[in-house]
Amino acid sequence: MAKLERRRPRWLPGLAVLLALVLAGCGPSGTDGGQHQEHAAQPAHDMEAMGIQPIEATGARAPRLTLTATPDSMGGFNLRVGMANFRLAPEHTGDRPVAGEGHLHLYVDGTKHTRLYGRWFYLDGLTPGAHTLRVEAVANNHAPYHRDGEPVFAITAVQAG
DSSP states (O other), X not given: OOOOOOOOOTTHHHHHHHHHHIIIXXXXXXXXXXXXXXXXXXXXXXXXXXXXXXXXXXXXXXXXXXXXXXXXXXXXXXXXXXXXXXXXXXXGXXXXXXXXXXXXXXXXXXXEEEEEXXXXXXXXXXXXXXXXXXXXXXXXXXXXXXXXXXXXXXXXXXXXX
């Protein structure tokens, strides 16, 4: 009786590498587990260590953000980001910076939660208590936009549960 030989598929080593990257925090949600504090010198993903410097925008052309959080009747919060001088361009994420376009990073209590590619976002799963929500404008290459040396962001507080 012939013994069947089991071969490992050629794509299996590539899958192992991809899985390792996802587990290391480079997954599709965009979360990185990095800490980000108000005006912190070390931005999430440590962009400066990666050679990505903040983009200074000045005067009337500098991006401006607002953030509102409205409790949802089913729980959680509906977040709305207002923008001026800033265009969301998810199709260019990872590309070279273009003045005034990019995407947003959402932080919950100083920890990066996700990327935002739209003005509205439903946020749930917060533990009961007070939380600080912050959105930050970043360029296509994830470099933070700065105005007068400070990150361009909007912040609001919510009370969950």
